[in-house]
Amino acid sequence: MTKIAVFGASGHTGKPFTALALQNGYEVKALVRTPSKLGIQHPALQVIQGDVLDPAKVEETIAGTDAVIDILGPASNSPTNVRHTAGLHILRAMQKHNVKRLIALSSLLGIVDSKDRLNVGLRLKIFLAKILLRKIVQDARQHASLITNTTLDWTVARALYLTNQPAEGRYRVGFVGSGSGTSITNADVAAFLLDELRDAKYIRQMPLVSN
Numbered sequence: 001m002t003k004i005a006v007f008g009a010s011g012h013t014g015k016p017f018t019a020l021a022l023q024n025g026y027e028v029k030a031l032v033r034t035p036s037k038l039g040i041q042h043p044a045l046q047v048i049q050g051d052v053l054d055p056a057k058v059e060e061t062i063a064g065t066d067a068v069i070d071i072l073g074p075a076s077n078s079p080t081n082v083r084h085t086a087g088l089h090i091l092r093a094m095q096k097h098n099v100k101r102l103i104a105l106s107s108l109l110g111i112v113d114s115k116d117r118l119n120v121g122l123r124l125k126i127f128l129a130k131i132l133l134r135k136i137v138q139d140a141r142q143h144a145s146l147i148t149n150t151t152l153d154w155t156v157a158r159a160l161y162l163t164n165q166p167a168e169g170r171y172r173v174g175f176v177g178s179g180s181g182t183s184i185t186n187a188d189v190a191a192f193l194l195d196e197l198r199d200a201k202y203i204r205q206m207p208l209v210s211n
Contacts, residue, residue, distance in 0.1 A: 002025070002026060002027055002066065003026070003027040003028075003029065003064060003065045003066050004021060004026055004027070004028055004029070004065055004066065004067045004068070004069055004197070005028075005029045005030075005031070005061045005062045005065040005067070005068045005069070005099075006018055006021070006028055006029070006030045006031075006068075006069045006071065007030075007031055007052055007058075007061070007068070007069070007070050007071065007072050007086065007090065008070065008071035008072040008073060008105075009028070009030035009031070009032055009038055009071070010030075010032045010033075010034065010035075010037040010038040010039075011071060011072075011073055012162065012164060012186045013071050013073075013105060013162065013186040013189050013190055013193075014030075014071045015038065015039070015040070016167075016186055016187045016190035016191075017069065017071060017189075017190035017193055017194065018030060018038070018040055018045070019040055020190050020191065020194050021069075021194055021197075022040070022042045022044055022045055024194065024198075025044075026044070027044045027045075027046075028042075028044060028045050028046070029046045029048060029061050029062075029064075029065060030045065030046070030047050030048065030061070031048045031050055031051075031052060031057055031058065031060075031061040032047060032048070032049065032050075033049070033050070033051055034049075035047045035049055048060055048061050052072060052082070052085075052086035052089065052090075053082065053085055053086060053089070054089075055089040055092070055093070058086070058089040058090055058093050059089075059092075059093040059096065059097070061093075062090065062093040062094060062097055062099060063093075063097050064097070065097075065099060066099065066101065067099065067101035067102070067103070067197060068090060068094060068099060068101070068102045068103070069103050069104075069193060069197070070086075070087070070090060070102065070103070070104040070105065071104075071105045071193070072086055073105075081139050081142070082139065083139045083140060083142075083143035084139050084142040084143050084146065086143075087104075087142075087143045087146045087147065088146065090102075091146060091147070091150060091152075094152065100152055100153050101152070101153045101154075101197075101200075102147060102150075102152050102153070102154045102155070103154070103155045103157065103193055103196055103197060104143070104144070104147055104154070104155070104156050104157070105156075105157050105158075105159065105189065105193065106140055106143065106144050106156050106157070106158050106159075106206075107140055107158065107159065107160070115175040144156055144206070148204075148206070153200070153203050153204070154203070154204060155196055155200075155202045155203060155204075155205060155206075155207075156205075156206040157189070157192060157193060157196065157202075157206075157207060157209050158206055158207065158208045158209070159183075159184050159189055159208070159209055159210065160182050160183060160184075160208070160210065161182060161183035161184070162183070162184060162185070162186050162189065163183055163184070163185050163186070164185070164186060165185045166185065166187070167185050167187035167188050167191070168185060168188055168211050169188070169191075170188070170211070171184060171188045171189075171191065171192050171209050171210065171211060172209070172210050172211065173192065173202070173207045173208070173209050174207065174208060174210075175207065175208055176208055181210035181211055182210065183210060183211060184209055184210045184211045185211060188209075188211055189209060192209045
């Protein structure tokens, strides 16, 4: 597996992931609305300017790749259903071009796994998020549901709080209440995503990654 499609490459997690993938010998096709925000130049990087809500641009990005990395997040100037809509475009393009591997990043506040053991405090935070961030949480849940109901080799990586602190160089993978923390740096999430792309340890699972 050498060529990957990346959505969300110019974001806080997308940038370190894209840089790390290129450093490790992957070819990257990245769809971004504003290429200057990516700030990465590399012979193995193909930047496609466009929007994830444009199915033609999504298909152009996925064509000829071996895997898709979806690191999209909510944006203030995007529709509240951006992840769900983009997910539909991504899945249709993957089916058309016979791409089987999908790794997506999501939030614990929107998605709970049956293996999670939630304490009272976390249950309250999730409850409040569903009220205060109702549309964003709903979009995240619909997006994850799209993915998990496919026959793809998918992994949905979840994180609770993402920070812009320097990378710690290590991470923990588990489920809530079992080998998990409450936060993780964007750079360490990027490292996990790349490791999962290479090792495929969590096929059709939704692990929680934390520092």
